[in-house]
Amino acid sequence: MSILLSPVTFRGLTLKNRVVLSPMCQYSAKGGVANDYHFAHLARFGLGGFGAVMVEATAVTPEGRISYADLGLWSDDHVPPLARIVRFLRDQGAASGIQIGHAGRKASSAVWWRGRFDETEEEKRLVGFEDWPTVGPSAIPHAPDASEYKVPHALTVLEMDDIRAAFVAATQRAERAGFDFVEVHSAHGYLLHQFLSPVANQRDDAFGGSLENRMRFPLSVVKAVRDVWPSEKPMFVRISAQDGIEGGWTVDDSIIYAGALKDIGADLIDCSSGGFEGGIFSVGPGYQVALARSVRDGARLPTMAVGLITTPDHAEAIVREGDADLVALGRIALDDPNWPLHARLQLSGAEDPYAEWPRQAGFVVRQKDRALRLRGFAPDLS
Numbered sequence: 001m002s003i004l005l006s007p008v009t010f011r012g013l014t015l016k017n018r019v020v021l022s023p024m025c026q027y028s029a030k031g032g033v034a035n036d037y038h039f040a041h042l043a044r045f046g047l048g049g050f051g052a053v054m055v056e057a058t059a060v061t062p063e064g065r066i067s068y069a070d071l072g073l074w075s076d077d078h079v080p081p082l083a084r085i086v087r088f089l090r091d092q093g094a095a096s097g098i099q100i101g102h103a104g105r106k107a108s109s110a111v112w113w114r115g116r117f118d119e120t121e122e123e124k125r126l127v128g129f130e131d132w133p134t135v136g137p138s139a140i141p142h143a144p145d146a147s148e149y150k151v152p153h154a155l156t157v158l159e160m161d162d163i164r165a166a167f168v169a170a171t172q173r174a175e176r177a178g179f180d181f182v183e184v185h186s187a188h189g190y191l192l193h194q195f196l197s198p199v200a201n202q203r204d205d206a207f208g209g210s211l212e213n214r215m216r217f218p219l220s221v222v223k224a225v226r227d228v229w230p231s232e233k234p235m236f237v238r239i240s241a242q243d244g245i246e247g248g249w250t251v252d253d254s255i256i257y258a259g260a261l262k263d264i265g266a267d268l269i270d271c272s273s274g275g276f277e278g279g280i281f282s283v284g285p286g287y288q289v290a291l292a293r294s295v296r297d298g299a300r301l302p303t304m305a306v307g308l309i310t311t312p313d314h315a316e317a318i319v320r321e322g323d324a325d326l327v328a329l330g331r332i333a334l335d336d337p338n339w340p341l342h343a344r345l346q347l348s349g350a351e352d353p354y355a356e357w358p359r360q361a362g363f364v365v366r367q368k369d370r371a372l373r374l375r376g377f378a379p380d381l382s
C-alpha cells in the first residue's frame with residue numbers, strides 16, 4: 001500500500017494523495033491577471049492526478065511582484081480567472097492552493113528566462129513591461145552589482161501595516177476565488193524572509209536585531225492571514241530553512257520560527273532553502289529533504305519536502321520514513337504533468353492502477369498498455 005498515494009487531512013481538507021505541485025512563477029501575466037496560459041498550465045496537473053496544485057507566487061500589491069509578469073491578488077479583477085482554475089481542479093479531484101507573497105527588495109526584477117531587462121520597445125508594449133522602485137526592511141540591495149536590483153526604500157512601520165493589510169485583502173480574495181488552502185511565501189529572499197534574515201535586515205527598531213524582533217513582522221503577517229482565512233481551511237508557510245551564508249538564517253532559527261508559526265495556526269511548513277546572493281548549497285536528489293525532517297522533528301508539525309524529488313520510490317520513502325508529510329514537485333512536474341498517474345502504475349499496492357486517470361483517457365491508456373503488455377500488464381519477471 002503506497003502512503004504517498006493515500007489521502008491525508010489538514011483541518012477540513014482531505015487531499016486524495018500527498019503529491020503537490022510546487023508553486024512556480026510562469027512570468028506570463030499582464031497586470032497580475034491569470035489568462036488562458038495559466039489555466040492550461042495548471043489544469044494539466046489536475047488531469048495528471050496531483051493531490052494538490054499550487055498557484056505560483058502571487059503578489060499582494062503591484063510593487064510586491066517579482067517581475068511585471070507575475071500574478072497578483074491586489075484587485076477584485078484578479079479573482080474570476082483564478083476561480084475558473086479552482087473550479088476545474090476541483091472537478092478533477094485536486095485541491096487548489098495559492099501562494100501569496102511580496103518580493104520586497106527582489107521585486108521589479110527581470111523575467112527569469114531573460115535574466116535581464118532586454119525587452120525591445122515593441123516587446124515592452126506587448127508584454128506590459130513595468131519597472132518600479134522597491135522596498136525592504138533596510139536600504140540594502142539584493143545584489144549590489146546587478147542593475148536589475150535597486151537599493152530598496154527601508155519600510156516605515158506604517159508602510160509595513162499597509163503591506164500586512166494587503167496580505168489580508170489578498171487572502172480574502174483567495175477565499176472568494178474558492179482556494180482550498182493558502183500558502184504564505186516566507187522564503188527565497190523575498191520580503192518576509194528579508195525581515196527574518198540578518199543578511200537583509202539591519203534595522204535597529206522592534207523589527208530588527210534579535211531573532212524575536214526579526215520574526216515580529218513575518219509572524220504578524222501570517223497571523224493576520226490566519227485570522228481572516230476560514231478556520232476549516234489549512235494555511236501553509238514556505239520558508240527557506242537556511243540561507244547557506246555565514247551569519248545568515250539557520251535551521252535552528254527555522255525550528256524556532258516554525259514553532260511560533262504553529263502557535264498562530266500554521267498547518268504545515270513547506271521547507272525550501274536559499275534566496276540570497278552567496279548562499280552555498282550542495283544540490284542533488286532530495287537535497288532539501290533533511291531540512292523538512294529537522295523542522296518536522298524540531299517544531300513537531302507537518303512539513304512538505306521539495307527539491308529534486310523525481311522518482312516515485314524516493315517520494316514514497318520520504319513520506320514513509322517520516323521525513324515529511326507531503327512532497328512537492330517542481331521541474332519534474334513540468335517534465336511529466338502525469339507524474340502521480342505514472343507513480344500509481346509504478347508503486348505497488350494500487351488496486352486498479354488506471355483508476356485515477358481522467359475517465360476520458362484512462363480506459364484507452366489501459367487498452368494500449370494491455371496490447372503492448374506494458375506497466376500494469378507487464379509480465380511478472382520475478
Ligand SMILES: Cc1cc2nc3c(=O)[nH]c(=O)nc-3n(C[C@H](O)[C@H](O)[C@H](O)COP(=O)(O)O)c2cc1C
Nearest residue numbers: 022023024025056057306307308309329330331332
Ligand atoms: C520556473 C520556476 C518557478 C518557480 N517559482 C516559484 C514560486 O513562485 N514560488 C516558490 O516558492 N518557489 C518557486 N520555485 C521553486 C519551486 O517551487 C521548487 O521549490 C524548486 O524548483 C525545487 O523543486 P524541483 O527540484 O522539484 O523543481 C520556482 C521554480 C521554478 C523551476
